[in-house]
Amino acid sequence: MLPLLTSADIRKADEYTISHEPVASIDLMERAARAFVGWFLNHFPDKQKAIAVYCGTGNNGGDGLAIARMLHQHQYKNIYVTITRFSDKASADFTENLTRLQHTDVPFKEVNSAAEVTAENCPIIIDALLGSGLNKPLDGEYKHFVEYLNSVDATVVAIDVPTGFFAEGAIEQDAVVLKADLVITFQQPKINFLLPEASHYINCCEVVNIGLDEEFTRSLDSPYQYIEEKDIRKLLKPRKRFTNKGTYGHALIIAGEEKTMGAALLSSAGSAYAGAGLTSACIPASGLTALNSYLPELMAVIRDGNSLPDIKWDKYNSIAIGPGLGTGENALELLSEVLTNYKRPIVIDADGLNLIAINSVLFGNIPQGSILTPHMKEFDRLFGEHTSWWDRLQTARKQAEERYIYIILKNDYTITATPQGKLYFNSTSNAAMATGGMGDVLTGILASLLAQGYSSEDACLIGVYIHGKAGDELALPNRMNVVLPGKLAQQLPLTMSKLTV
Numbered sequence: 001m002l003p004l005l006t007s008a009d010i011r012k013a014d015e016y017t018i019s020h021e022p023v024a025s026i027d028l029m030e031r032a033a034r035a036f037v038g039w040f041l042n043h044f045p046d047k048q049k050a051i052a053v054y055c056g057t058g059n060n061g062g063d064g065l066a067i068a069r070m071l072h073q074h075q076y077k078n079i080y081v082t083i084t085r086f087s088d089k090a091s092a093d094f095t096e097n098l099t100r101l102q103h104t105d106v107p108f109k110e111v112n113s114a115a116e117v118t119a120e121n122c123p124i125i126i127d128a129l130l131g132s133g134l135n136k137p138l139d140g141e142y143k144h145f146v147e148y149l150n151s152v153d154a155t156v157v158a159i160d161v162p163t164g165f166f167a168e169g170a171i172e173q174d175a176v177v178l179k180a181d182l183v184i185t186f187q188q189p190k191i192n193f194l195l196p197e198a199s200h201y202i203n204c205c206e207v208v209n210i211g212l213d214e215e216f217t218r219s220l221d222s223p224y225q226y227i228e229e230k231d232i233r234k235l236l237k238p239r240k241r242f243t244n245k246g247t248y249g250h251a252l253i254i255a256g257e258e259k260t261m262g263a264a265l266l267s268s269a270g271s272a273y274a275g276a277g278l279t280s281a282c283i284p285a286s287g288l289t290a291l292n293s294y295l296p297e298l299m300a301v302i303r304d305g306n307s308l309p310d311i312k313w314d315k316y317n318s319i320a321i322g323p324g325l326g327t328g329e330n331a332l333e334l335l336s337e338v339l340t341n342y343k344r345p346i347v348i349d350a351d352g353l354n355l356i357a358i359n360s361v362l363f364g365n366i367p368q369g370s371i372l373t374p375h376m377k378e379f380d381r382l383f384g385e386h387t388s389w390w391d392r393l394q395t396a397r398k399q400a401e402e403r404y405i406y407i408i409l410k411n412d413y414t415i416t417a418t419p420q421g422k423l424y425f426n427s428t429s430n431a432a433m434a435t436g437g438m439g440d441v442l443t444g445i446l447a448s449l450l451a452q453g454y455s456s457e458d459a460c461l462i463g464v465y466i467h468g469k470a471g472d473e474l475a476l477p478n479r480m481n482v483v484l485p486g487k488l489a490q491q492l493p494l495t496m497s498k499l500t501v
């Protein structure tokens with residue numbers, strides 16, 4: 001698990017590393033600059049191309065000066081440094097790096113206002129104006145300057161954080177930020193890099209290690225955690241010898257209407273392929289032929305007309321409800337029945353969530369440890385409109401804690417909020433998975449993992465990870481633009497087996 005730290009905590013980790021490694025602050029900056037340059041050399045090998053390095057007077061600017069010096073040492077021929085002296089303040093490490101730059105023949109100039117800046121016509125811009133020290137939205141000279149740079153046709157490579165971009169906290173819709181084609185960031189992705197608003201300002205991000213003390217960063221116990229493959233390998237159990245279908249539980253998927261039977265089929269397939277010993281689908285009678293021909297391994301509990309199905313609650317180790325269920329009277333009754341009769345954690349998705357949003361009294365009946373899987377719109381229907389993803393995260397955390405439930409907020413980096421106040425960012429999945437029915441498969445996977453005896457938390461972490469990983473395995477090596485949910489479900493056994501060897 002990689003802890004994701006706020007800027008304030010990164011500063012603490014920085015100070016701790018400086019005093020305990022120990023390493024001088026200027027040497028840590030040198031290390032950061034070297035890490036940046038290491039990546040840059042490999043990806044921008046043309047040493048004749050002109051590079052404009054724009055430096056503020058804080059430590060981000062200090063990095064910029066050190067990087068300009070190192071690129072010069074690596075024989076980059078056309079480096080032009082501009083220092084923005086928009087205030088009287090300068091950090092000690094900036095000042096030291098300016099002295100070091102003056103011992104080279106890299107040309108640099110200083111400007112006191114945005115109006116003094118002249119066009120460099122460099123195809124590459126390195127952004128070292130402001131980094132994680134940003135403490136207010138850009139205005140005045142920085143705002144003008146960044147607006148000007150945004151109008152220049154060049155590839156922008158930001159050091160650590162693009163100028164004007166808050167590494168955490170709500171991002172205003174009209175924020176002025178120096179848009180980066182690439183950010184080379186130190187030690188860990190910043191939390192806001194993983195939220196959808198980042199896509200307006202950051203095209204691509206690379207993380208380079210600068211050796212901050214890992215034990216210390218873990219001890220800070222950040223609520224924000226990034227899931228890595230090794231975490232899932234520890235959680236996922238291989239199937240054992242001498243086991244039988246009973247060992248792996250029975251999942252019931254309550255889903256589908258006549259016109260949305262696909263949702264029930266895809267959820268049920270997710271459950272079966274993720275390894276539930278048995279999967280039953282509670283579907284309308286009209287869907288029975290489709291179910292049997294799609295996947296004969298599935299069993300059916302028939303919903304006939306308006307009467308409630310006869311569900312033997314004790315038979316099921318887990319229940320998922322919602323995909324394609326509709327929000328009519330009948331669906332509401334069915335959901336109420338489940339919430340009244342079933343006391344173990346359940347998975348609630350799609351129309352199950354929409355029904356709770358309309359009938360919020362149902363909230364009180366959700367069994368503790370249950371898993372809710374809203375996408376952004378379902379989330380806002382449940383918990384109110386949000387204007388930023390940061391705010392959505394804080395709501396998810398609060399609601400998960402107060403209600404003792406797990407909330408999986410689906411997205412590019414799907415986030416799981418837990419009753420213990422943690423927010424786990426998933427590291428798998430890709431845009432080829434943006435197709436209808438993909439969330440239904442996830443719902444089935446989660447029900448399957450609960451049926452197999454995984455705790456709710458482990459089911460969330462494993463479920464989201466293998467869902468995204470199966471999507472990655474299909475899409476990325478094959479350069480596939482679209483992955484269909486049914487195919488993804490079929491990939492799951494292979495994905496899971498690779499994680500248990």
Ligand SMILES: NC(=O)C1=CN([C@@H]2O[C@H](COP(=O)(O)OP(=O)(O)OC[C@H]3O[C@@H](n4cnc5c(N)ncnc54)[C@H](OP(=O)(O)O)[C@@H]3O)[C@@H](O)[C@H]2O)[C@@H](O)CC1
Nearest residue numbers: 014029032058059060130131132133134135136137138160
């Ligand atoms: N541990 C690490 O990861 C390492 C980090 N390193 C590097 O340090 C960077 C952080 O450096 P930093 O703290 O000196 O802040 P930085 O971003 O240069 O800003 C400078 C000053 O600008 C000001 N300011 C703020 N907002 C403003 C605004 N809107 N408009 C105008 N001014 C504004 C504010 O001053 P103030 O307002 O307080 O007077 C602030 O102090 C980090 O991103 C990374 O590149 C590495 O070198 C080594 C290891």
Ligand SMILES: Nc1ncnc2c1ncn2[C@@H]1O[C@H](COP(=O)(O)OP(=O)(O)O)[C@@H](O)[C@H]1O
Nearest residue numbers: 375410411412429430431434436437438439440
């Ligand atoms: N651009 C994307 N990048 C990564 N994952 C995505 C992307 N778009 C969708 N997904 C994943 O696909 C699933 C879509 O869920 P959802 O919107 O509920 O689909 P549906 O309701 O059609 O089943 C989520 O698990 C989400 O994380």
Ligand SMILES: [K+]
Nearest residue numbers: 127130161163
């Ligand atoms: K920057």
